[in-house]
Amino acid sequence: MVTPGRYPLAIVGAGALGLHFAAGLAAAGPVALVARNAARADALRAGVQVGSRRLVPEVFAPEALPEADWVILLVKTGDTAEAARTALALQPRGVLSLQNGLVEATLRAACGTTASVAVGQGITTEGAFREGARVQPAGAGETLLPPGFEAVAERLSAAGFRARIEPAIAAARLAKLLVNVAINPLAALFRVPNGALLAPPHRVLLEALVREAWPVLRQAGLDLDEDAALARVVAVATATAGNRASMLQDVLAGRRTEIDAITGTLLTMAEAGGVELPTHRAVFTLVRRLAPG
Ligand SMILES: NC(=O)c1ccc[n+]([C@@H]2O[C@H](COP(=O)([O-])OP(=O)(O)OC[C@H]3O[C@@H](n4cnc5c(N)ncnc54)[C@H](OP(=O)(O)O)[C@@H]3O)[C@@H](O)[C@H]2O)c1
Known part of the structure; x- marks a missing residue:
């Protein structure tokens, strides 16, 4: 059992990306590392394979937390809301989300x-996925953080990650x-895999979504x-x-998707400006039908 103390950094969310960063x-x-519950924390304490590394994390459940200076949120x-409350209980100087979608509000x-407590959302193009009990990194990327999170x-x-402060973080989040x-x-x-979206019949929808959102x-x-x-979207789908x-x-794993924080956020922004985005509305509805948002 790890004795709770004050850590320079904590990660809330011991999933694919949280374990990759950890x-x-x-x-x-x-x-x-903060897991969802005590059972998950116990399981992780035995160690987890992350790519070529064997991680034996200092892992905690939300009921028995240490303190930490900075918290990265990766649920x-x-x-988000429940994990943010856990993050606050760590008594940090700042809470940084590296999630997808727009979650700052x-x-x-x-x-x-x-x-x-400083609160902010950065972006990352680091990638990782879960493969059974192990985590597989999916290529190194770059992590951009808002000003104020220099220590993170x-x-x-x-630790060897490409990371920097991005003064224009709001624009970078919108591009993501x-x-x-x-x-x-x-x-x-x-x-389909991302590359298939560049060819017919998907390409016409891809372009429609970009031109509507822009x-x-x-x-x-x-x-x-x-x-x-x-060009940005095509470059990412190509890469x-x-x-x-x-x-x-x-969807394939039967998990809840992040459609609310992604397309849902865009639709809310459009509504606030009195704009209709019919193609985004359609895909939002269809994805919600596949799996609850
Ligand atoms: N994976 C990537 O390559 C990647 C790349 C860029 C951005 N992102 C973004 O990063 C975020 C995390 O993605 P991910 O792929 O790492 O997801 P993930 O594998 O599902 O991991 C999320 C983890 O958070 C845990 N969790 C949920 N609620 C919690 C709580 N209240 N307290 C503590 N832990 C909690 C989950 O526990 P359970 O397992 O018990 O549910 C799960 O282990 C998402 O917003 C995603 O879009 C991911």
């Missing part, structure tokens, strides 16, 4: 009036949301013109041609 960070210094978006609402960026960099609203629902609906995201601060937006998007993995 394995790298643990090799460079102490990191606390699926539907679990949920995070701020869950963190309430604790003004002394330093720890990630020291653009990619996610285009690729994720289509991959899940058609059950004015809304541009209005919100996306720093790409319309052609560059499409990840053989990958199964996370929403497809969720």
